Amino acid sequence: MSLNDYVDSLPIVSTHEHHYASRPPGEGLHGLDYLFHHAYVGKQGADKKDRARFLESVCGRSYFVWYQKALDDLFGFGGEITAENWDAIGDQIDAALAAPDFHDDIWTNRCRYTRAIQDSYWDPGSDNGRPDLYAPAFRVNSFLYGSCMETADHNLNNAQALYGECGSLDEYLAMMERVIVEKKAAGCVALKSALAYDRSLDFKPRSKRTAEKVFGMPPSNVAPEELKAFGDFIFDHLCELAAKHDLPFQNHTGLGRLGGSNPMNMIPMIEKHRDTKFVLFHGGYPWVEQVAALSHNYPNVYVDLCWLPIISTSAAERALHSLIEAGRDSSRVTWGGDCWIITESYGASLAMRHVLKKVLSDKVAEGYLTEARARRFAERALSENAKELYKLG
Numbered sequence: 001m002s003l004n005d006y007v008d009s010l011p012i013v014s015t016h017e018h019h020y021a022s023r024p025p026g027e028g029l030h031g032l033d034y035l036f037h038h039a040y041v042g043k044q045g046a047d048k049k050d051r052a053r054f055l056e057s058v059c060g061r062s063y064f065v066w067y068q069k070a071l072d073d074l075f076g077f078g079g080e081i082t083a084e085n086w087d088a089i090g091d092q093i094d095a096a097l098a099a100p101d102f103h104d105d106i107w108t109n110r111c112r113y114t115r116a117i118q119d120s121y122w123d124p125g126s127d128n129g130r131p132d133l134y135a136p137a138f139r140v141n142s143f144l145y146g147s148c149m150e151t152a153d154h155n156l157n158n159a160q161a162l163y164g165e166c167g168s169l170d171e172y173l174a175m176m177e178r179v180i181v182e183k184k185a186a187g188c189v190a191l192k193s194a195l196a197y198d199r200s201l202d203f204k205p206r207s208k209r210t211a212e213k214v215f216g217m218p219p220s221n222v223a224p225e226e227l228k229a230f231g232d233f234i235f236d237h238l239c240e241l242a243a244k245h246d247l248p249f250q251n252h253t254g255l256g257r258l259g260g261s262n263p264m265n266m267i268p269m270i271e272k273h274r275d276t277k278f279v280l281f282h283g284g285y286p287w288v289e290q291v292a293a294l295s296h297n298y299p300n301v302y303v304d305l306c307w308l309p310i311i312s313t314s315a316a317e318r319a320l321h322s323l324i325e326a327g328r329d330s331s332r333v334t335w336g337g338d339c340w341i342i343t344e345s346y347g348a349s350l351a352m353r354h355v356l357k358k359v360l361s362d363k364v365a366e367g368y369l370t371e372a373r374a375r376r377f378a379e380r381a382l383s384e385n386a387k388e389l390y391k392l393g
Helices: 003-009 031-037 051-058 062-075 086-097 102-111 159-163 169-185 208-214 224-244 263-272 288-297 313-326 342-365 371-390
Strands: 012-017 113-118 134-139 190-193 249-251 278-280 301-304
Touching: 003 342, 003 371, 012 342, 012 371, 031 062, 031 086, 062 086, 062 102, 062 313, 062 342, 102 113, 102 342, 113 371, 134 169, 159 169, 169 208, 169 224, 190 224, 208 224, 224 249, 224 263, 263 278, 263 288, 288 301, 288 313, 313 342, 342 371
Parallel strands: 012 113, 113 134, 134 190, 190 249, 249 278, 278 301
Antiparallel strands: none
């Protein structure tokens, strides 16, 4: 079996998905309109009413290219979505989505997933009622926005509204730990921060007194820098709890609020919490070299390439070259689909396999890696590292 065929044959543990438990609402949409509504290419503002213009505008985007490849593999329309075949493809999609076993068939036979870590930000810590498929991550953004009942994170979650009102900061900190312990007992295998969508990642150590000054105060009476200081204190505490309860701490880096999302902003927390396993998501894009450098310097840093191959396939290739050459070791690289619907996850998996095949084939051809070591790297990146890091059976 060739190296490429071997990579294609490997099972995957996806470290990051947002799959819906049931078919999500589509505002009366059908077929391709429905799928693109819930896909990255449809969330970027391109108008799909003029289909020909839409296809022309997105035809080179990684988001679209890999989704088109996946859909062509599933529905066989000749490799290219056009304005003319749009509705015919859509009819096939509607029929497929109506089949009760469609999701599980794509999961098993196309993605070749054996497990996925699920981030249900609308119901933090949920496994979608499918513990056989999903191991949940527990999204913690709301804790930084729970200083009073009038604040919320970008998903409109408030920790006190979700987990119980608290009369003091000490009660609040105790509630945080109680909830994390309960979530772990219920099956959560990681904490997850998507705070790059809420604020800058430049977390700094803050005193407890600084946070107490803010607690219980309506946001109209608190300066923005004081609210940020409260969040810094809470994030610092979450890092402690992640280590105490042996939960890897997944962190969205790159994109989001772009100006503050550089993964290098994480250094103060990475250095302070040496026992916390910081998983830096998305290869830090566009700062992929910085993430490789963080992996090189810090033994508590792990790099997840989730989302990256469908953001920019060539950037994912550059990131993987750097991680192989400069990353701490081959056990620190993982990947996840980071999608809402299984059909797009399939496209994301095709993109990741393509990146692995391209980079590893280059390394073997150059004599940098033996083929045996290239195969072993692929095994680790697609499933074994995730199993070890998240203690998945």
